[in-house]
Amino acid sequence: MKVAVVTFPGSNCDEDAAYVAESLLGASTTRVWHKDASLPDGTDLVILPGGFSYGDALRSGALARFSPVMGAVRSFAERGGLVLGICNGFQILLEAGLLPGAMLQNASQKFVCKRVRLRGHDTGSPFMRGLAGRVLEMPVAHHEGRYHASDEVLDRLFEERRVAFTYEGANPNGAARDIAGVLSEKKNVLGLMPHPERAVEAVLGGEDGLGMFLAAKSFLEAR
Amino acid sequence: MSSVVDAKVAKEHGLTVKEWQHALDVLGRTPTIEELGMISVLWSEHCSYKSSRVHLKTLPTEAPWVIQGPGENAGVIDVGHGLAVAFKMESHNHPSFIEPYQGAATGVGGIMRDVFTMGARPIANLNSLRFGDPKAPRMRFLVEGVVAGIGGYGNCMGVPTVGGEVAFDPSYNGNILVNAFTLGVLPKDRVFLSQAAGVGNPLVYVGSKTGRDGIHGATMASEEFSKDSEAKRPRVQVGDPFTEKVLLEACLELMKEDVIVAIQDMGAAGLTSSSAEMASRGGLGVEINIDLVPRRETGMTPYEVLLSESQERMLMVVKKGHEAAVHRIFEKWDLSSAVVGVVTDTQHVVVKDAGRVVVDLPVSLLVDEAPMYERPTQRPEGLEALWVEPKLAEHPAAERLLALLARPTIASKRWIYEQYDHSVRAGTVIGPGEADACVIRLPDAGGTPKAGGGPGIAISVDMNGRYCRLDPRRGAALGVLEAVRNLACVGAEAKAVTDCLNFGNPEKPEVMWSFAEAVVGLGEACRALDTPIVSGNVSLYNETEGRPILPTPTVGVVGLVEDVRRVAKTAFPGPGHRIFLLGSTDVLSFAGSELQLLETGVLSGRPPEPDYARARAVHGACIEAVRSGLARSAHDLSEGGLLVALAECLVAARPGPDGVWLGAEVKLPGGERTRSAFAEGPSLILVTVLDSEVEALCALAERHRAPIAELGRTTDSGRLHIDQFLDVPTSALSDAYENGLMRALDLNALGG
Amino acid sequence: MRARVIVTLRRGVLDPAGQAVGNSLRHLGFGEVGDVRLGKVIDLELGSISRAEAEKKVNEMGQKLLANPVIEDFSLELTDEGGTRTT
Amino acid sequence: MRARVIVTLRRGVLDPAGQAVGNSLRHLGFGEVGDVRLGKVIDLELGSISRAEAEKKVNEMGQKLLANPVIEDFSLELTDEGGTRTT
């Protein structure tokens, strides 16, 4: 498996994502600078990591979507490549229009960092194999995580089985219909607010985040 | 700005009559306005340590594992495995009182720059905060702003904020304390220093452009607050964590290439102090072309550029001929870099504005010749009279316990630390609220996480200002003991200390006495525990309208964990465990205790004399119990005493999936019951073990000569029960503890 | 030419920050305060371009970057150096 | 009566977000963009109070809560239900 982790100025979970890909999944991992206009040959999975690209000026993700690398990410996704946007990466995917909806400031108007519980849904996505119906614990850490979309869009997302995760129990940010993660139409692009890459080792408090990476890996290897 | 420099202008710059005369004598002429500006900031208390230096010299600073002691941007110690950690704590009290968000944010930004200047990647932030009475004017605004500012900066930087402490006392009503701590990791043989070297090497400016922010911030930090501090408002600096994040990455990238000779961040007093200090440390001179400094605003005078405290800037001495490497890397990160001067052998700081010399000062005048005072000290009158404990009235124990748990100083700080990202960087083994100290897994020298177990760093910041008011020497020593004990609770051995000494006006002999005594206490404790002080900071003039804060010599202690899989947390592990108390209750006292303050409103009594042999025994036993896996939980006694500690262990365990809370069935240790339940004292730690391990634990304690007593066992009753003394549901303890802070300050709940 | 772009949350998008400000104002004794909504102002310096051109450009900026149409609307005001203002 | 309060950063106060937006706009090809500053808009419903009273109250709100005088300035505009506007 070949993983590309994109670094925007202000990304700060890029190192963590690369660590998971490289050390825990054993994937050949390349760090891609946002000014690069292309992805490495043979890339199987692109991770847009968390952080504060451009200091979250205006709206988080609003400026990063114009980085040269995003053109390459878009065509990679259109060809069916797997793209995972975590936290700020999710926000960038929304701003870039690769996923529907938009992100608003948390209802509490405060940054929130804590472990939350998520329910995985039956979606048919390569990221979600084995996660349907499971309740997983992962940290969230964000200031703008209140997912918003029009009612029609929300209805359609559920109908098309494109809601990957919902918050179970407490909703940490006021997201519409408790949505924590959504998929693209072809289900190869996943954006989620929680940080699966921070829940990958017992010594750091849990391993529930590993499942999604392993699902992607086995999907790619079976291809 | 008037350009006629005379005694009056000097006074406006904060120089005393004597200091002005001294400057004239050494210089042999009247300084220019730019020179006066530079002299005044470098001679300010904040930069020159003129009141504190004679005392600080007495502190222990050496040990075989110390790589860099005080005197550089941060202290550095060897932590094995080819790695070192750099750490320091710094205050941003005055700016935070004026503008809490930006004040706290730029404090965090400043301390992180101090650490990555050393070549270290920051991996942990902590903070120590002091606020006034929750009901005092502006207090809620200050709390909300400071917390948001700390989070706003640290979160954006991607450095986890993993711990801290917060206390409330009316003495901080008009002068809150914001002390920020950062620790970073670096290869032990690649420490970057700030000594200028190599005559002819270029001086390179990198980072943000210079604006008119915070001109004279350093002198502001050296003055007492008064009503007209309001007028100083525009001097507040605004932080830009996004720029600092790219500055951090650019600096670390450049440090991998062999081009930096010296590097220094532009903190208080900006370009003035960074250039003079680099020259002084290298025994050389510098020449700066001020017109080459990148600017954000038009029409800035040389005076303004020299004194600006714009954030996110660094000054470097670069090997001649390697300027291109600097420009290449900084361009990649969209940052400014400019050659603004050169290292000279003149031992003068020369500043030119388009060729015109505006400053030509001997470096020694600015740094070595800065005034140093042995200020008079005077023990406060009537101190002995205070050393009597008032009698406490009879009161039901359960009510007392619930009231203590809800005190904002004791109550959970969840509302605060959930606003800090504490899990970024794949290293947080124990984060805030889980144990007495935080634990970070050591990454590799570049900061990349390393999978699995392995060595870790434990950190705790502590100080009890009330003990320090009653007896600053003992109080300061007890603060060190507490921090070291907190490390022992997670199984870590303390190695070194950074401090942040917050006091009132040093020109008052009583304040100066408390400062001097506290330094003696710190030195004594650090010697006894073999934890040298490797970095620190002094913040004086913390008073409003003549009323000083409690003496608050905060310490941050750093220690080592052998294997991050073998640590202990506060929470009781489950029902059916045996609860033991390491240490002896013979030292318990109500002096300065939370209960005394709650019920009498009077601060009195004398805190106990620290017993270092006892402390070493208890810490040693606890560390071994945790590392060997015997101790299933560990938590020390601090504010509120034994019952508060027991309650915290129960509450931290959270209810199980079935909603059932843990309970405990406990007997109080000997002595008067109220005292053993609620009085406070050092070197006491609660640990739990399995039934089958009781003997092993007792044998271990005996080997360390640590007193040990069995208190009882954990149960599934969901109640804390002490026969004929107290019986409270754990859920009620949790409600008081979890909501105390929010209720006291009338804060809004966070999401979910 | 100078432009001021005002970005407001679309009707129907919940604005808890606005609500919080409203509550605080009422707590402070401003009982007359009803609904409160928060938005953003972006002030731009545009050099010496014509009003027509400025209007076209700033509208484009608004659509491309300054507002997110899923949640926001924007309006603009132009001021030339002389101070004449149009909405 | 309705009020719109515009809160802007004081001159000389660093505006990192404004700078980032300015850089982005220029990268996007809007070369004419110079300085960019971000601020806040607060739209308030005030019920049926007089213009004079509204002006007094909203000024007070600005000073007490809506703007942080250390780093921000504010200005206000009033609109009555009929739509007449004053600055």
Ligand SMILES: Nc1ncnc2c1ncn2[C@@H]1O[C@H](COP(=O)(O)OP(=O)(O)O)[C@@H](O)[C@H]1O
């Ligand atoms: N300002 C803060 N920032 C982050 N964590 C904090 C802060 N204040 C307290 N904490 C965390 O809350 C927990 C309890 O703190 P405290 O009551 O000071 O403990 P102790 O009395 O044992 O030193 C610790 O884990 C500490 O790190």
Ligand SMILES: [Mg+2]
């Ligand atoms: Mg403790």
